[in-house]
Amino acid sequence: MRILISGYNGFLGKHLIRRLKCLKEEFDIDVLTKADFESNKLIKKISPNDIIFHFAGVNRDINDSVVFKKNNTLNESLLSALKKVKFKGKLLFTSSVQENSGILYGKAKKNARLKFEEYSNSLGYKFYGIISPNIFGPFCKPNYNSFIATFSSMLINKQTPTIEEDKVVDLIYVDDFINEIIKIINSDSEISLKTNMIFNYSVSDTLTKLNSFNDLYCKYSQIPKIDSYFDLCLFNTFRSYIKISSFFPKYHKENYDHRGSFSELTRAFSMGQTSFSISKKGVVRGNHFHTRKIERFSVIKGKAKIQLREILSDNKCEFIIDGDKPSYVDIPVWHTHNIQNIGDEDLITVFWTNEHYNEDTSDTYLENV
Template sequence: MKKIGITGQNGFVGSHLYNTLGLQPEEYERIDFKKEYFEQPNQLDEFVKKCDVIVHLAAMNRHPDPEVIYFQNIELVKQLVASLKRTGSKAHLLFSSSSQEERDNLYGKSKKEGRSLLADWAKENGGTFTGMVIPNVFGPFGKPNYNSFIATFCHQLTHGENPVVDVDGEVKLIYVGELVQEIINQIQTAENKEHYPVPFTISMKVSEVLAKLEHYKKLYFDHGEIPELVTNFDYQLFNTFRCYFDIASHYPVKFKQNIDARGAFVEVIRLGIGGQCSYSTTVPGITRGNHFHTRKIERFAVIKGKALIQLRKIDTDEVLDFYLDGDEPAYVDMPVWYTHNVKNIGDEELLTIFWINEPYNPEDADTYFENV
C-alpha cells in the first residue's frame, strides 16, 4: 500500500484526487495535509516523513499582482524542498506544472522554475520526480473566475448572468477525472520524468464550449430535459454544468400534472439519450440508497407517498433535505460525487420512479456506498 500526501488537498484537482484515491483503500493510504503546514516546518516534516508519494498541487493561480503569484509559488516549492532535505526523504514527488510554462507571464514562470527546483532535488538526493505539464483542466466544483473559464460560464448561466467571450481562442482541455487517472498512472509507474506533457483530450474554441453550455441551460436548467450527449466530452461538460446549480433552492422541481376525469398524467423525464427507467415501492420508515456516482446522471421522482430525499457532497458535512409528496409530484436529480438516499416518511407505501442514463452493469457499476 502506497502512502500518498497531496499538498493543495482541498483545492480543485486536489480534492478530486483525494476522493478518488479514497475509492481504493486497499491500494492507497491518504496522508492528510493542511495548508498551515507550510508555515509550520515541524508539521511539514512530519507530513513528508509519512509519505511514499507526494503530489504537489498547492499553488496560487490568481492575484491582482502577478509578482505575488510568482513569489508565493516559488516559496511553496522551496519550503517543500527544504523539508524533503531535512527528512532525507526518497519519496516519489509529482508536480503539477502548467501549459502556461511557455507563455510570457509570471504564473507560467513560477511553474517552470518550480519544476526545475524539484527536479534538481530528485537528482541530488535520490528521489523520483514526475514533472507534469498540464493543459486546461475543467470539471465539477472548480471555482468560477479562478480555476477555469468553464467554471465561470457554468456559474454565470445558472445564476442569471450572461457569459461573454473575451478571446475566442482554441483551448486544449482535459477533464479533471481524466487528469486524476493520469496522476494515478504516474504514481503506479513511478518513473523519473522531469518534463512530462500530459496529453489533452479535446481541443475546442471557447465559443463552441459556451454554445454547448447555453444549450444545456435552455433544455436542462430551464426545462429539466436531458440533452443529447454523444461524446465523452459531452457527458463531462454536462456533469460539470450540473454542479453549479444552487441545489438547495433548485430542487425539488414540481412536475406538470395533466388532470382530467380519468385521473392525472405526468411526464417524468424528456431526454435526448437512453438509459434505464425503474421504480421502487418502499414501506414506511425504510431508507434506500446511501451511495454516490462519479459519472452517472440520475433522477428520483416521487409520485405516491411522502419521501425525504437527502444529498451530501462526499467531502463535506452539509446535508440537503428535500421533502416530496406524491400529491404534488416532483423530482430531484443527483449531482456526481453527492451521496444520496430516499426515505419513506409517510404512513403509506412510497412509490418512486428512477431514471439513470446507463443500464446497471455490476462489473462497472459506478456506485459507491456511503451514508448520507
Template sequence: MMKKIGITGQNGFVGSHLYNTLGLKPEQYKRIDFDRSFFDHPDQLDAFVKQCDVIVHLAAMNRHPDPEVIFNNNIELVKKLTDSLERTGSKAHVLFSSSSQEEKDNLYGKSKKEGRVLLADWAKKADGKFTGMIIPNVFGPFGKPNYNSFVATFCYKLTHGEIPVIDNDSEVKLIYVGELVQKIIGQIETADTKELYEVKHTSVNKVSEVLAKLENYKRLYFDNGEVPQLTSAFDLNLFNTFRCYFDIKNHYPVKFTQHTDPRGAFVEVIRLGIGGQCSFSTTVPGITRGDHFHTRKIERFAVIKGEALIQLRKIDTDEIFDFYLKGDEPAYVDMPIWYTHNIKNIGNEDLYTIFWINEAFNPEDPDTYFVKV
C-alpha cells in the first residue's frame, strides 16, 4: 500500500534529501507537498495533515543571534502542528527530528527536547503514533555554510577562496545525510513508535581531521582534477559533499593539459587513487546521451573529438548549466551527485567521448535515475 508522506521543512537540508529520496520510488511513496506558509494558515495546515499517513516534522530554526528566538520559534511550530493534529483527529505516524544537543545547556537543545515531549504527550492523549528521533550532527551535500554544519562551512570556504578556521578542535559524532534519510525511511516502513529513538552516528572525527581531508581534496581534486584515494564510506560521502560546493558555472569545463610533438598529442584524462570503469563512446550528430543522475557515483565526461553540449541541472531546481566542449581543446566536466546530466553531439561529425565512473555498472544496484535535464 502506497504511503502518503508529508515533510515539514521539505525545502531544508535534511528535508530536501528525504523528499528527493522518497521521489525515487513513486510506486511506494506519495509525497504530500508542504509550504512554510501553512504554519500561518490553520486551514492550509489542516488540509496538509489530513492527507498524510506519515508526517516527518523537520521544520526548525538552528541559528539566530538571539537564542530566545530559536526557542520560541521551534516550540511554536510544534504547538501549531499538535493543534492541527488534534483538530483533524489525525492518526498519522509523526516522526520528530530532535537533536543530540537535547542534554546540552542551550536553548536550541531545550527547544528540541520540549518539542519532542509535546508531541509525545499528543500521541498519548490522542492514541496517536509518534517517534522522537535523537539525531547526531548531520553533514552532506547542499547544507548551508555557517548554518547546518561545520563541514558545509569548510567546504564552501575551500572552494571559494577563503580559509577555514577551527574554533574548537573536538571530536564530533557525525552521520551522512543519505544515511540519516535511510534511517528515517526505515522508521516509516517499520512504523515503530518510540518516544525516544537514538539514531546512531556512523563516524567519529576530530574537526581538524575532517579539515585535513577536505584540504587534501582541494589540493588534489579542486586544483588539479585528481580523484583522491577514498578508503571508507565516510571518505566517499565527505568527498561527494565537497564536490557539491563548487561554483559549477565558473569551474567547468576544465581544460586538459595537452602535450604535442611531431607524432600528435597526448592528454591525461584522469589521475586517481580510486578504481572504477573507463569507457569510450562515439555519438552521431544530433544525438543526446544521458538524462540521468546518481546519488553516490563520481563521474567524468571528457570530450576528445567533435563538438558537445553538456548540461547539468540539480533535480529539484530549474537552473540548467550549459557547457560547450570541443575536441581540439580537450576538456572535462564532472557530474555532482543529485544533478541530472546529458551530453549532446552539436557538431557535424561523430563525437568522441571518454567516460569515467568510480563504480563498474551493476544492474542490481545501478544508482542511475532517469530524469530529463
C-alpha cells in the first residue's frame, strides 16, 4: 500500500506523516513536490492504486487573483495526471468553509473539489472531498490561515494581538482531523467530521484564554486550568510557539531558613500526577514522544542532560541541569526527549504530567532523540 502526500511540508502534511509514524502498521510513503507539479513528473510518481492525500495549495499571495490562478494550475496538473495514469485508487482533497464566501481562494477550492468528484465518476477512483472548518494545532504557520497560530506567536513574542472582526468560529484540532481522514487507508466507508470534534468559540473568547495562558505560564511558570479538551488542545498549540532553547531551563525558587530550604515544583490549576525517579550514573530514560501530554522534568539532585528533538526535524535542543540549582524543563508535544545522568552520584528527577498514567492509553511513542 503506497501513500502519496502533496503539501507534505505544510501544516497538514507534516501532521499526517507524524501520525502515521505512531501507527503500528508500516506504510510506503512518498511525497508530491512542487517540482513534480511544475514539470509533468506527476504521471511518473502516481500509480493507479495509490492513496493520495492532496493538501498542496496557496492560501496567500500578492493578490487574490494570483491565489486563484496558482490553485487552479496546481489542481489541473493533478487532474491531468490522474486521467493519464487511469487512476483507480483513493484521493482525499481538503477544501475550505470559505468555498461560498465570495473570495477567490474559496472559489478555487470549490472548483477543484467539484472537478475531482466529476473525474472520480468517470475514472472510477474513490474520492473524499472534505470541507473543513478552521484547523488549528501545534506548528501551524502564524500570519497565514489560523488566527490561533497568529495570536499565540504574537503573545509569545511580547506583541499585542488585535481583533479585526469578532465572530464565532468553527474550529477543529489538527489531531482530530488527521485521525479521521486516515481512516480511508484501511476502509472504503465515508468519513465525516463529527459534531463532537468541532469547537465553537468566538475570536475574543479564544484570545482571552490565550492571554490567560501567557500570563500564568510564561510570566509565572504556572500550569493553567486545562480541564476541558479544547483548553488542552489550545494550550498545547500555544506552547508550540515557545522557543525552547531560550525559554528553558527555569529555576525553581529556593526559600532558605535555619532549617534548610523549600521549593515549590509545580503550581497547576488542573489535575495531574507527580512521580520521581532515581537514575544511576550513565542511565538514560525516555527516547519517546507524546502527542497530548504536558510533562515537566524537575532535576533536584545530581547532574542531568536533557535532550529534545521535534519529530520530522534534525534539530536537537540540549540542556545541562545541576541539582545544586534545582530547575526544570517542560516537554512540548511531538518532541522526542530523554534525560541522562551525566554525574557521579544518583540523579533524582521529579516528573509532573497533566494526566494520570494509564498503560492502555499512555500516549507514548518510541523514537530516539
